[in-house]
Amino acid sequence: MTNSLMSINVTTSGVLFDPKKIEKAINEALMNAGAFLLTELVMLANQGKNADNQPLQPYSLWYQAIRQMKGLNLTPNFQFTSSMLNSLTILSKNDKSFTIGVAGVDVNGMSNALKLEKTQRIKNYYLLRATNYLAKKTADYFQSQLIDILNRS
């Protein structure tokens, strides 16, 4: 996300850009990119895809049977009670970056971060990972937002 500025050609012929305005625009575009990525991640999860936009490996047979018994979707979607995915939010943001993650615990006291970490590591169902797919999509979005914001300022 931080390198996307490199691909923006700002023409300086006769136009003086106010550095403060540019800084403000970057900040605004970055905020929007955070919201964009958040929605993108939840959409991927609900489509049964990982951070590479690839379908997740099917659940094991026994777990499929348990999910069917509970009336849940058999396509992997990072959700049982949905406590973990529902806690996905932008945890912090500064001038140059934002951090998206899960937080809190579910009603059984299980840490959502721990659940996600184990799901990613044990099951290889990865969602919060800086893949090329997500980096490119977010960087493209950031870039288009930055141009839009600069154009209207």
Next chain:
Amino acid sequence: MELVRVDDLKALAKTSDKLFTNADTNTVKLFNYIEKLLENELIAMQNKGFTQKQLAQYIGRADNWKKIQDKINLSTNGFLKNLFSKYKSQIDELKNIYKVDFNEADLEKLFDEMQKSFRVATDVNKLLSANSLQLELLQFGNVSMTFYTQIDTLISGMKDSFNKTFGQMKTILRTSQKATFNQIRQEYYKKLNIFDKKYIYIGPNDSLPRPFCNKYLNQIKSESEWRKLSNGQIGSAFDMQGGYNCRHMLLLVPPQKEDKNDK
């Protein structure tokens, strides 16, 4: 008693790291092993002609589930013994490092603390007899039992104060926590300089959602439109989505380049 030496501390840290890493690796092995056993059990049933739906119905019956658990428990006991033998050598290693610095009682106390971290392994049989939700959670980590106990105690205390059942209190806790994260996201969205923000109703599409969620799933509306929609339980769709235990989220639809609604 001699003072603790830096080298000893480093050695302790290194050995502890190894111990916990191995514990974690072995926990993964254990759950993979249990999963494989369950899988084999279900494959055998499938070979006998059970359909996926029949399998679900089969394990949904408590007596059948118990039969499967008993089989798994028998196989797991040997596996557990094997796992613990690996811990033993590392604990002995720790004892050797610290033998000059702690007396026997201190050592026992230290090891008691460490043993608590391995609670999951010792409680596996106990957890296997819990319901399938707990079994699912069991896959994820080694903190289950401690936290189950703490949260259950908390909820037990609360249910008396609020005159609610245990299940109702869990629902309230789950729903309030979801509302909190929803609020955190909304606070972030408020800071965005976007005019006429649109939100999408997103979440699982299975047989569980209530009619309200089914109706609005994947629909896009403005804040005011979502606020006008009552879920018939607790507040508006904007604040609480479908109400108690709802698994859906309301997320901002990021403005696209072609949108002309931006400020």
